[in-house]
Amino acid sequence: MSDTTLSLAAPARRLLTEDWVALGLGLFVLILALAGTAGPDLLGWVVSTSVWTDVTHALAPTAKSYAWLGGGASLLATYVALLAVLSIAAAALDADVKRFALAFTAVFWIAYAAWIVGSYAHFAAVTPAEYKKFGIDWSLRLTNEGGFVFALIAGLVIANFFPRFAEWLKEAVRPELYIKTAIVILGAFLAVTIAGRLSFASSIVLRGVAAIVEAYLIYWAVVYFVARKYFGFNREWAAPLASGISICGVAASIATGGAIRARPVVPVLVSSLVVVFAVVEVLILPFLAQTFLYHEPLVAASWMGLAVKTDGAALAGGGTPKH
Numbered sequence: 199m200s201d202t203t204l205s206l207a208a209p210a211r212r213l214l215t216e217d218w219v220a221l222g223l224g225l226f227v228l229i230l231a232l233a234g235t236a237g238p239d240l241l242g243w244v245v246s247t248s249v250w251t252d253v254t255h256a257l258a259p260t261a262k263s264y265a266w267l268g269g270g271a272s273l274l275a276t277y278v279a280l281l282a283v284l285s286i287a288a289a290a291l292d293a294d295v296k297r298f299a300l301a302f303t304a305v306f307w308i309a310y311a312a313w314i315v316g317s318y319a320h321f322a323a324v325t326p327a328e329y330k331k332f333g334i335d336w337s338l339r340l341t342n343e344g345g346f347v348f349a350l351i352a353g354l355v356i357a358n359f360f361p362r363f364a365e366w367l368k369e370a371v372r373p374e375l376y377i378k379t380a381i382v383i384l385g386a387f388l389a390v391t392i393a394g395r396l397s398f399a400s401s402i403v404l405r406g407v408a409a410i411v412e413a414y415l416i417y418w419a420v421v422y423f424v425a426r427k428y429f430g431f432n433r434e435w436a437a438p439l440a441s442g443i444s445i446c447g448v449a450a451s452i453a454t455g456g457a458i459r460a461r462p463v464v465p466v467l468v469s470s471l472v473v474v475f476a477v478v479e480v481l482i483l484p485f486l487a488q489t490f491l492y493h494e495p496l497v498a499a500s501w502m503g504l505a506v507k508t509d510g511a512a513l514a515g516g517g518t519p520k521h
Contacts, residue, residue, distance in 0.1 A: 216375050219287045224382025226283070239263060244279075245272040247313055247342065249322045251332045256314050277306055287375065294369060301370035308352055316345025324480070339480060346448060346473055350466065373465075374456040377449050417444030434460045438468045447472040479506045 230240045242261025250256040257269025264272065281302060288298040316322060321344040323329055323337040340347065357364045418440045425436035437458050442451035448469040455465030483505060487498035 214290050216291060216372075217378060219290050220375055220378035221382055223283065223287060223379045224386065227383050228386040243267055243272055243275050245269065245276040247310075247317050249317050249319050249328060249332070249342065251319045251334070253314070256317060273310065277303075277310075280306065291375075297369045301367050305367055305370045308356075309349055312349035312352055313342070313345035315348045316340065317342050318344075338477070340473075340477055341480070343473065343476070346469070350470060350473075353466070373452045377453045377456075380449070414444065434458065434464055435468075438465050442468045442472050447476070476506050 227241070234240045234242070239261045242259060243264045244260050245257055246260045247256055248258065254269075257273055259265060259267050259269075259272040267275070281299060284302060285295050285299050289295050319328070319332040319334050319337065321338050321340050322342050323332060323334060324339050324341055329335065329337065338344065356367070421443045422436050422440040425431040425439050426433075431439065438451040438455045438460060441454040442448070442465075444450075451468040451472065452465040454460075455462075455468075479502075483502050487502060491498040491501070
């Protein structure tokens with residue numbers, strides 16, 4: 199085959215980019231979810247993890263109609279479904295499907311084990327109601343996102359003590375693909391939710407626009423400028439840091455790191471800082487909101503949502519009951 203033929207064929211192979219694959223995966227999940235509104239729930243069998251003290255109660259299907267399946271079978275079904283769909287995506291991206299499947303299996307079970315451990319009540323319980331429910335008197339108040347901390351620890355151990363295993367896992371470690379797919383699903387979820395609550399949505403649209411302008415056009419630019427000019431950070435560190443602080447913490451820093459081809463350690467460290475500060479903020483900000491903004495719940499929610507850069511911690515902060 200001539201060089202000319204190869205040069206013409208290469209673009210054709212790259213027409214199906216990671217962005218298009220992520221869009222396809224997200225739309226596939228959306229179609230299944232919407233189909234369930236007109237008939238049987240097609241996604242209710244997906245596993246859900248709850249805060250627990252008895253590990254046998256940690257897992258359950260998302261929908262009660264699938265309760266007969268049990269937590270263990272639901273987890274296994276979720277793994278098989280993800281493996282099948284993502285293996286097709288890997289094939290579309292010209293990856294080694296067999297190697298991807300094996301590596302993804304290891305990544306899935308390590309990650310979900312970390313998520314289950316992170317949901318242990320002494321790590322994840324936040325509200326007084328949860329303390330009472332589980333009969334505990336203390337908790338690190340990490341919410342379920344404490345699982346990220348344990349996943350980070352697992353990743354550090356594997357990367358530093360088992361480098362060959364870490365290299366083998368790289369085929370399945372595709373954060374950009376996973377995050378892009380999640381963003382498509384999240385965007386669709388928000389659109390459907392808002393469509394069903396137009397009266398409420400119209401009352402907060404102005405506040406949403408203000409939050410977008412504040413986070414994306416002001417916070418990001420200011421953090422990036424300060425990091426570069428006054429702290430001497432290079433672009434590799436400043437961009438993920440600005441995204442992590444201004445947009446949405448862990449996901450934003452990882453996506454930005456991947457987009458600018460930063461070393462893996464950069465978004466990992468930024469994500470760790472985000473989680474640590476979120477733990478501190480979720481202890482302090484709800485108290486301040488209850489004391490000074492109890493008469494302005496939307497203002498308080500916007501403030502905590504923009505300040506606490508993890509979704510779980512922000513929801514936990516906003517859900518803290520008034521004294």
